[in-house]
Amino acid sequence: MSERFDMIVIGAGPGGYVAAIRGAQLGLKVAVIEREHLGGICLNWGCIPTKAMLRTSEVFHLMHRAKEFGLKAEGIGYDLDAVVKRSRGIAKQLASGVGHLLKKNKVTVIMGEASVPAKGRVSVTSDGKTQELQAANIVLATGARARELPGLEADGELVWTYKHALVPKRMPEKLLVIGSGAIGIEFASFYNALGADTTVVEVMDRILPVEDAEISAFAKKQFEKQGMTIREKAMVKQLDRGKGTVTAHIEQDGSVTKEQFDTVISAVGIVGNVEGLGLEALGVKVDRSHVVTDTHCRTGVEGLYAIGDIAGAPWLAHKASHEGVMVAELIAGGHPHAVSPDSIAGCTYCQPQVASVGLTEAQAKEQGFDIKVGRFPFIGNGKAIALGEPEGLIKTVFDAKTGALLGAHMVGAEVTELIQGYVVGRQLETTEEDLMQTVFPHPTLSEMMHESVLDAWGRAIHF
Structure with a gap:
């Protein structure tokens, strides 16, 4: 029985x-x-x-x-x-x-x-x-x-999935990452930091395509400063596997180029x-x-x-x-x-980190909201400078009529921890007034969250 x-x-x-x-x-x-x-x-x-x-x-x-x-x-x-x-x-x-x-x-x-x-x-x-x-x-x-695309299937030797990338048998020298969502960018960030010559190919018009466009653009600049090659609006059409090398056929701007790599990580979704x-x-x-x-x-x-x-x-x-x-x-x-x-935060643990919750600026406009947008750069924060992390941005999007926090978007050091402050705010249906009246401890990175809210109403103090 x-x-x-x-x-x-x-x-x-x-x-x-x-x-x-x-x-x-x-x-x-x-x-x-x-x-x-x-x-x-x-x-x-x-x-x-x-x-x-x-x-x-x-x-x-x-x-x-x-x-x-x-x-x-x-x-x-x-x-x-x-x-x-x-x-x-x-x-x-x-x-x-x-x-x-x-x-x-x-x-x-x-x-x-x-x-x-x-x-x-x-x-x-x-x-x-x-x-x-x-x-x-x-x-x-x-x-x-x-997800595995036809012709781009992983073999564990030259072409890896996330599982292979977590237990590498060797260190890639010339790495191609297909896909720039959280999984692709995190592996690109890891291997690039350890010295791999890293190229990221993204089929959409920008990397980290689910993030706010301004945050994506900021992150792209930082990745390129670190030596990554970013190819947007591009597609890997074919992989020719040889002895120790892979030739990738990459289509971009109407033409196809061939480039050799020793390792490919496929991160094209699930x-x-x-x-x-x-x-x-x-x-x-x-x-x-x-x-x-x-x-x-x-x-x-x-x-x-x-x-x-x-x-x-x-x-x-x-x-x-x-x-x-x-x-x-x-x-x-x-x-x-x-x-x-809309109240679930997304976090990407690359360098710099990326985190967000709620609507992007574009989504808020598409949904018909009259919005106010605030921004505050890490360079204006004492703790960020003391940490040696002056590159970053916090962006907040509000409903201009009600003061409701529609979305928050961040790029920079430790933003995957900071984002929860805005998540709690959204859950409690916080308005800009509530956030403005909240006292943030000094010196902390969290002060930038306060300043970003203030900036949406033209009241930022430190920038």
């Missing part, structure tokens, strides 16, 4: 394991099924290990600037194997922590491949054996994987893991590899929910986690608020 649960979660990434824990906290009998790693892609092959590697490149970059800070550092180098070992160790530590949390909350963990053969039923296959489970509520949290789940037979609607849901992550099939990357943009771990909590509370009989994509 199949075991019965109140809630079964398929996938133990940042959406799935959080949903399982919250469900258990609310008194539900919960099982979570994972086919590979507790913590999912984010913890094992995404967010965490990449940040560990980017921290290494940041420290390496700062070591080369030692003289600016009155320090002496000679013979600076790195051990790529040790860099990777540290990154993998951190991922392993945190994956173990997820297992501990699930056990602590009495969540049943089952390792295996899951499918949903019928409403309320889950089939799990592991080591050639299959078991049947039952639950009135099933949560799909299967995540996503790297596709949802929807295969093999039995969704078509259940009547679940799938659009471009992502499950279609309502604002509370319901699929339209009674008792079946989808959260995180499988449920579409924004493809962010913190969005998945919040959706997991929301769905668990909904299943337990609560009435949680829907997750608003």
